[in-house]
Amino acid sequence: MTEPKLSRTRLFVIFFFFLAVLFCLFIRLGFIQIFKASSYFSMAQNQSRAVIEMQPARGRIFDSRGREMALDVRLDSLYAVSKEVKNKAQVADRLALILGMDRAVIFERLSRDKLFVWIARKISPSKADAVRKLKVEGLSFVKESQRVYPKGETACHLLGFTDIDNNGLEGVELFYNSFLKGVPGWRLAQKDAKQRELISKQLEMVPPADGYNIHLTIDEVIQSIAERTLAETCKKRNALGGSIVVMDPKSGDILAMAMVPLYDLNNAKRSNIEHRRNRAITDLFEPGSVFKVFALAGILQEKIFGLEEKFDCERGNWAVAGKVLHDHHGYGILSFREVIEKSSNIGTVKGAMRLGADRLYKVIKDFGFGAKSGIGLAGEINGLVPHPKNWSRSSIINIPIGHGVAVTPIQLVSAFGAIANNGLLMKPRILTHIDDAQGKIVQSYDPEPVRQAISKEAAIQVRTVLEGVVSRGTGKKAAVPGFRAAGKTGTAQKILPDGTYSHDHFWASFVGFVPYDEPKLVIAVSIDEPRPVYYGGEVAAPAFSKVASEILGYWQVSQTLVPDAVVKAGAKTLKARKVTPVSVERPVARVVTGQ
Amino acid sequence: MRRFLATLTLVVFAALFYVSQEVDAVKIGYTIRKQEETRTLLLDRARALKYNIARLKAPNTLEKRLVAQKINLQAPRSWQTLVISPTSAEKQAVTRSLLGQGPMFTKFLVGTAQAEAKES
Numbered sequence: 001m002t003e004p005k006l007s008r009t010r011l012f013v014i015f016f017f018f019l020a021v022l023f024c025l026f027i028r029l030g031f032i033q034i035f036k037a038s039s040y041f042s043m044a045q046n047q048s049r050a051v052i053e054m055q056p057a058r059g060r061i062f063d064s065r066g067r068e069m070a071l072d073v074r075l076d077s078l079y080a081v082s083k084e085v086k087n088k089a090q091v092a093d094r095l096a097l098i099l100g101m102d103r104a105v106i107f108e109r110l111s112r113d114k115l116f117v118w119i120a121r122k123i124s125p126s127k128a129d130a131v132r133k134l135k136v137e138g139l140s141f142v143k144e145s146q147r148v149y150p151k152g153e154t155a156c157h158l159l160g161f162t163d164i165d166n167n168g169l170e171g172v173e174l175f176y177n178s179f180l181k182g183v184p185g186w187r188l189a190q191k192d193a194k195q196r197e198l199i200s201k202q203l204e205m206v207p208p209a210d211g212y213n214i215h216l217t218i219d220e221v222i223q224s225i226a227e228r229t230l231a232e233t234c235k236k237r238n239a240l241g242g243s244i245v246v247m248d249p250k251s252g253d254i255l256a257m258a259m260v261p262l263y264d265l266n267n268a269k270r271s272n273i274e275h276r277r278n279r280a281i282t283d284l285f286e287p288g289s290v291f292k293v294f295a296l297a298g299i300l301q302e303k304i305f306g307l308e309e310k311f312d313c314e315r316g317n318w319a320v321a322g323k324v325l326h327d328h329h330g331y332g333i334l335s336f337r338e339v340i341e342k343s344s345n346i347g348t349v350k351g352a353m354r355l356g357a358d359r360l361y362k363v364i365k366d367f368g369f370g371a372k373s374g375i376g377l378a379g380e381i382n383g384l385v386p387h388p389k390n391w392s393r394s395s396i397i398n399i400p401i402g403h404g405v406a407v408t409p410i411q412l413v414s415a416f417g418a419i420a421n422n423g424l425l426m427k428p429r430i431l432t433h434i435d436d437a438q439g440k441i442v443q444s445y446d447p448e449p450v451r452q453a454i455s456k457e458a459a460i461q462v463r464t465v466l467e468g469v470v471s472r473g474t475g476k477k478a479a480v481p482g483f484r485a486a487g488k489t490g491t492a493q494k495i496l497p498d499g500t501y502s503h504d505h506f507w508a509s510f511v512g513f514v515p516y517d518e519p520k521l522v523i524a525v526s527i528d529e530p531r532p533v534y535y536g537g538e539v540a541a542p543a544f545s546k547v548a549s550e551i552l553g554y555w556q557v558s559q560t561l562v563p564d565a566v567v568k569a570g571a572k573t574l575k576a577r578k579v580t581p582v583s584v585e586r587p588v589a590r591v592v593t594g595q
Numbered sequence: 596m597r598r599f600l601a602t603l604t605l606v607v608f609a610a611l612f613y614v615s616q617e618v619d620a621v622k623i624g625y626t627i628r629k630q631e632e633t634r635t636l637l638l639d640r641a642r643a644l645k646y647n648i649a650r651l652k653a654p655n656t657l658e659k660r661l662v663a664q665k666i667n668l669q670a671p672r673s674w675q676t677l678v679i680s681p682t683s684a685e686k687q688a689v690t691r692s693l694l695g696q697g698p699m700f701t702k703f704l705v706g707t708a709q710a711e712a713k714e715s
Contacts, residue, residue, distance in 0.1 A: 068649045074639045125643075143639070150649030152656070192621075199624035224654035 048191055049203070055145060056182030057437075058166050059211030061159060061173075063220045064253075064432065070149050070159055070173070070265075072166075076128035076141040077121040082110050084138030091136050098130045099123065121164060122146045147173075149265035155223050157259045157278040158216075158377070158430070161268040170268075170276055172214060172430070175378045179434050179442070182211035212442050215432045217253035222246055225550045226258035230525075233543045234260045237508075237530035243279045243409045244547060247522045249417040249513060251447040252426030254375070254410075255521070255551075281373075281380040284406035285507045285526065288492030289343045289474075289536070291402030295352040296340050296465060297419065298363035300458040304354050307337040307461060311347040318346045321394045325349060340465050341473030343489060345401045352400030357388040360400065366453040367415040368425055369407055375428045376445075383407045402492055403501075413524040415453070416487075416511045419466070420519035423459035425450040467516045478541035480514050480548045482559030487512015487523075487544060489536035494529070505529050510540035514548045515560060523547055 032040065061070035078099075085091055088110040096103035099120050109117050122144055123131075131139065147162045160171020168177035185208030190198040226244040234242050239260075246256040259279045263271035277283070299305065316330030327344050339347030352360055364370070370385030384406035386395065398404035410428055418425040427448040434443040454462075466486035469475045474489045490509040493501040508527040513519040525540040525547075533539060552559075650656060661668060 067652075068645065071642065071646060071649075073642045073646055074635075143635070148646050150646050151653040152650070154653060154655055196625065197628055198621060199627050221654055224658070227655075228658065 050189055050191055050197075052187050052189055052197070054185040054187060054208045056184055056208035057210045058145060058147060058162070058182060059180040059213045059434075061180075061214045061216065063216055063218050063223075064255075065219060066215075067220050069151055069155060069216065069218075069220070070147060072145040073148050074143045075122040075124070075146045077144045078119040078123060078128070078131060078139060078141055080110055080117050080119050081115055081138045081140070082112050082117055083115070085110050085136065086138075091134075091139075094134055094136075095119065095131065098127055098134075151220060152266060153262040153264050154220060154227065155218055155257065156263050156265045156268075157276065157280075158218065158257045159265060161265050171278065171377065172216070175376060176214055176431075176434070180211040180214065183209040185209070210437050212434045212436055214434055217248075217251075217255065217429055217432055218257065219255050221554055222551050223256040223258060225554070226256040226547055227260070227262065229543050229546045229550075230258050230260045231262070233525075233527060233539065234530075237527060237533060237539050239508075239530040239539075240528045241279065242525070242527040243283070244526075244543065245280050245409050245413040245524045246547065246551065247413045247417050247428065247524075249420035249426070249519050249522045252414070252417065252429045253432075253447070254428055254430050257430075278377065278379060279526075279528075280409040281375065281377055282408070283526075283528075284381060284383060284408060285528075286405065286492045286495070287402040287407050287412060287509065288490035288507065289345075289402055290412065290488050290490030290509050290511050291405065291407075292340055292343065292348045292400060293419070293462060293466065293488050294364055294367055294369075294415065295348055295355065295360060295400040296336070297367070297454050297458060297462050298355050298360050299336070299351055300461045301363060301454040302355060302359055305336065305351070307465065308335045309351075310335055311339055311344075311350050313339070313344045313346045316346070318349075320349070321397055323394060323397070325397060337465050337468060340488070341468045343469075343474045348400050349397050353396055357391055357396055360396075361385070361388050363454070364399075364405070366425070366451060367418060368450065368453070369405065369411055369415065373408075373410050373414050373428050375410055375430050377430065380410070381408060383411055402490060409524050409526050412509075412511050412526075413522055416513060416524065417522045418453045419459050419462050420486075420513040420522050421459075422456040423452050423454040425453045463516065466512065470512065474535075474537040475510060475512065475541050477537055478510055478512055478544045480545050480552070482561050483514050483548070483552060483557075484516035484560060485512055485514040485545070485548060486516045486519075487541075489541060491534060491536045506534040508534050508536040508539040510536050510544045512544055512548075514552065515557070517560065520555075520557065521548055521551060 058072050060068055060072075063069055078095075082088075088107060092103050092107035092110055095101070095106050099106075101120060106119060109119055119139070120127075128141060132141075145166055147166055149156075149159065149161070156171075158171050160168060160173035160175075162168050162173050166181070168174035168180065173180065185206045187205035188203040190203060192198055226246055230242055230244045233239070241260045243260075244256065244258040245254065247254055257278070257280050259277075261272075261275045263275045268276070300307075310333050313327060313331035313334050315332060316327040318325045325346055327346055329342070331338075331342060331344055331347070334342065334344060334347055336347065336351055338344075339351065364385055370383050372380050372382055386404070388395075391399075395404055414425065414428050417428075427450050429445055429447060431445045433441050433445060435441045463486055466488055467484060469488055470478050470485045475487050478485055478487050478489075487510055490507070490511070492507045492509070493503065494505040494507060496502045496505075506529065508530050509525060511522070511524040513522040523544050525543045527539050527543075530539045
């Protein structure tokens with residue numbers, strides 16, 4: 001066999017063929033490298049690099065004793081890469097069963113021609129596990145923060161809530177959203193073929209800044225006491241709703257801000273919008289007799305007359321300024337102290353007339369009415385205190401007895417706080433401080449005096465009268481066992497839409513403080529439309545007594561008075577056992593622990 | 596030629612070493628990522644537990660439970676507690692009952708707790 005011999009020409013042809021191919025390849029490569037480099041480079045980067053957003057943790061909200069009122073938990077959110085999901089109808093059936101969602105909605109989402117589509121966000125761990133067990137290709141999870149409120153309904157109107165993207169919508173969550181929210185971070189990461197992140201090839205990172213924590217002045221236990229008592233009162237008195245605000249008069253700290261009806265913060269979207277209103281700062285009402293205290297304060301501040309000045313209360317009917325003023329009971333001659341204790345409209349108006357419109361207006365304004373208290377919550381309103389220039393002929397009759405003016409519960413509690421605090425009006429405080437995750441204080445909110453509303457001497461005199469209201473006057477049901485309490489009842493007719501006063505719809509209120517000697521608590525109770533009993537002394541005063549009694553018990557404040565029943569019972573026991581008591585007498589009120 | 600081969604070998608080994616280090620770094624990266632995921636998972640669980648504890652400790656929850664179980668609890672007030680000083684006879688009776696001892700003559704008949712302890 002002879003080997004085939006390739007001719008020189010054929011060899012050249014083959015050689016040049018390969019050379020031409022190589023040349024073409026070289027040209028192509030050059031073209032790619034020179035002209036297409038940037039587009040291929042970006043394609044490669046898109047495949048291997050990813051910007052991963054890092055969500056910050058929303059700040060937590062604590063009560064005054066460091067108990068968590070709002071925090072974040074991370075839950076799974078289910079999404080689909082719809083192109084990868086096979087047998088969409090069957091998957092939709094199964095998901096609908098597990099998630100409790102409409103099957104048509106799920107099917108529609110799965111059918112979208114998109115790379116990423118949410119199926120359900122922030123689902124419970126049990127549901128997430130059930131979906132995982134299905135092992136459906138194209139379904140994946142991503143972790144998202146969910147705001148949760150461990151106390152449920154407690155302080156719901158104050159705390160507020162967030163939307164699905166963790167933006168505050170109401171209350172503290174809304175007002176302090178910029179502090180709570182934090183700043184998202186991101187990292188540019190290299191990924192492998194399986195789309196796993198190569199941590200060793202991390203390219204760039206801006207870490208997220210977590211939200212700051214907020215520390216409230218609210219005490220969870222006091223808040224619960226106020227809410228429970230208010231709910232019981234509203235139920236017992238068939239009321240539409242109401243509010244109880246508890247304040248420390250020395251610092252202006254709001255210890256509780258309770259409203260009824262309540263709603264569950266963890267299911268806030270299902271609640272009635274009307275129920276979400278923070279009545280303590282948004283509800284205006286005519287305060288009624290509670291407001292007589294400020295006419296009294298003005299009279300004592302301006303030294304118009306003393307508490308023992310006598311007034312003829314006209315047996316309950318007095319024609320003045322073209323109208324007839326009535327008292328609930330007909331009284332004859334009363335001292336001004338008795339006028340307030342018995343809540344005589346006629347006596348109060350006669351006293352206020354001697355004070356005069358301008359001075360009455362000044363003292364009302366000095367107590368903070370007609371202006372926002374500056375508590376730092378969204379939706380607070382000014383109230384309504386007309387200037388004497390705009391007063392009608394009957395204003396000097398209406399305003400001293402709490403008509404023709406409109407106030408909010410927070411204004412009332414602050415003003416009574418000033419009386420309890422020797423005339424010094426404090427700005428109501430809802431936050432003590434804001435700190436970061438390491439506990440470093442970012443912003444501090446110190447107690448802030450607003451002004452000396454009345455002199456210390458005048459405030460002490462007003463307090464003695466208010467003590468008489470509880471011990472002898474219309475507020476007997478506000479008495480707190482073991483303590484001397486002080487306060488004022490109020491019953492005000494509501495204004496109908498046509499501008500006239502209703503004879504069936506009332507606001508019942510009681511505002512007071514306890515212990516009388518050294519006030520530690522100021523409590524304002526306002527009940528909206530109680531039926532059939534509507535007097536402040538009957539409806540709101542018992543709620544004051546109950547709340548005050550439980551809070552003082554919680555604080556373990558030693559009592560100034562030993563109730564008679566206890567003294568008798570104690571003496572009987574000792575006599576029967578023939579033992580001598582170590583100590584039955586109690587010292588002057590003092591805080592043993594807490595506060 | 597020898598020098599060339601030696602250099603080539605050195606370069607090859609250096610390259611292999613570099614590659615193995617790179618591979619190790621990637622592997623450690625995967626491990627770190629896994630550990631981080633575990634840490635996140637545990638932190639999530641801790642948060643959920645914190646939430647549960649706070650929820651269970653909430654006065655509202657406790658009150659509802661007590662009401663459901665018809666248990667009416669009320670904290671005693673300071674004035675509801677009387678501290679009394681017992682007589683000397685009562686003091687002795689209390690001390691004896693606390694020590695589990697009877698009167699003197701019973702000691703003689705029964706023996707003391709100390710003696711019983713020694714026997715055993």
